[in-house]
Amino acid sequence: MTWLDLIAVPLLAKICLVSMFPLSAYDKIVHWGEAMDQAKSGPLPFPALLLILGIAVEAITPALIVIGLWDRAAACVLAGFCVITALMYHQFWKFPRFWSRNGQGRTHLWDFFKNFGLVGGLLLVVIGGSYAPVLQVVAHPLSNGPTSAPSILDRR
Template identity: 70%
Template sequence: MLSWLDLVAVPLLAKVCLVGMFPLSAYDKVVHWDEARAQAATGPLPFPGLLLVLGIVVEAVTPVMIVTGWYDRAGAFVLAGFCAVTAVLFHRFWEFPRFWSRDGEGRAHFWDFFKNFGLVGGLLLVVIGGGYAPASEVVRHPLASGPQAAPTQP
């Protein structure tokens, strides 16, 4: 028999861990508007102020959608797109010749780029996920493979 821990607590905790930084990031952009706008202006797109406002809305609203389950797949899809676009437009590590060196200017961009795509992967799992493996089953068989999607019938 599945427990509340299996059905609610662990999936909720996983979602909070996945998206918990985004509302804090939105708040940081509001509090440090000038710095955030200056960073947005470094990208190739026009209207950095408008982009910043849109980013704040995405970072504030979509995590709530994901955690509450209200159109969570749509919210995860939008947030995954936001993370991918942010990585490609604002963390262009390849533009720095010494990005891999210890004191290279692009090193932080390198890691931010790949962290963003790690988030994209987690968010896409919310989009396509469906059911979760019960926490009690994971505890009983911690090294077993996760649930696989059922094949569709022709």
């Protein structure tokens, strides 16, 4: 395998996966009042402490994931953060007509599912596994990943 397979593509994937979190931490600092209002709107106690912890998680764990230092632990913490945020602060089901175009909870619906999409990506960092060589993926784009069960396409 080449540096492209072992370093460049996995690094780019991790950067893409976590790039929004440091920006979110910065936004919470710059717009502290709005962030505090959102933290107070949830059911959890100690909103100021939670906001500070959230900023720390969003600022530190992405760096650890990208540089590969305690990346599995950092991905677990960040995945937990995403689950808690989704369940406590994006309760779309509490809004009437959340699915309709003008429904109040529509934004919460999509934020809820985006958080769980991020959880899935972060869990892939946790479980690790081997990376498929980029050229192999390009040559066989419909084949299964390295940890999947073999399919009919893989037998060809």
